[in-house]
Amino acid sequence: MKKFRKPRKLRRNRKDECDHDEADGPVIDESVLSEKELLGLQQAEERLKRDYIYRLKKQSRSYPSAKYTCKLCDVLIESVAFAYKHIKEKRHKKSLKEKQEEQLLTALPPPTPSQIKAIGVAIENVVQEFGLSNEDLEERLNIKTVMENLLHQKLPGII
Numbered sequence: 001m002k003k004f005r006k007p008r009k010l011r012r013n014r015k016d017e018c019d020h021d022e023a024d025g026p027v028i029d030e031s032v033l034s035e036k037e038l039l040g041l042q043q044a045e046e047r048l049k050r051d052y053i054y055r056l057k058k059q060s061r062s063y064p065s066a067k068y069t070c071k072l073c074d075v076l077i078e079s080v081a082f083a084y085k086h087i088k089e090k091r092h093k094k095s096l097k098e099k100q101e102e103q104l105l106t107a108l109p110p111p112t113p114s115q116i117k118a119i120g121v122a123i124e125n126v127v128q129e130f131g132l133s134n135e136d137l138e139e140r141l142n143i144k145t146v147m148e149n150l151l152h153q154k155l156p157g158i159i
């Protein structure tokens, strides 16, 4: 096994300029956990996912002991315990609220026929109260004609 690993690593190092030197393997070694611990971890992670906190796929070079990341706040987190602490922080709560509002808006259902009808009635009322009547319209057309004639007289050739 060891014999195979070494050349593979060397080749990779050369190719990636040591970028992934420490990034091999999962950030959490599940094989050392008991069945119960693993189940507990999975449940905790499911809960954290609702807060947009995910386990890192590979080790972070800038923060090698980090195991989780909060996608909302773009931060690295060391453990489940710290993740729980993080979701209680004001900054995170604020980002989460914004995210939830954003999702609520994009998930709004289309209006029902009765809602469309109600909006139609509301617009009709506004038009009746503030809109132009036929008389108003005629008056405006008259003003336009008068103005046009006046301009023609005073400034011939401009219109």
Ligand SMILES: [Zn+2]
Binding pocket: 070, 071, 072, 073, 074, 086, 087, 091, 092, 095
């Ligand atoms: Zn966060």
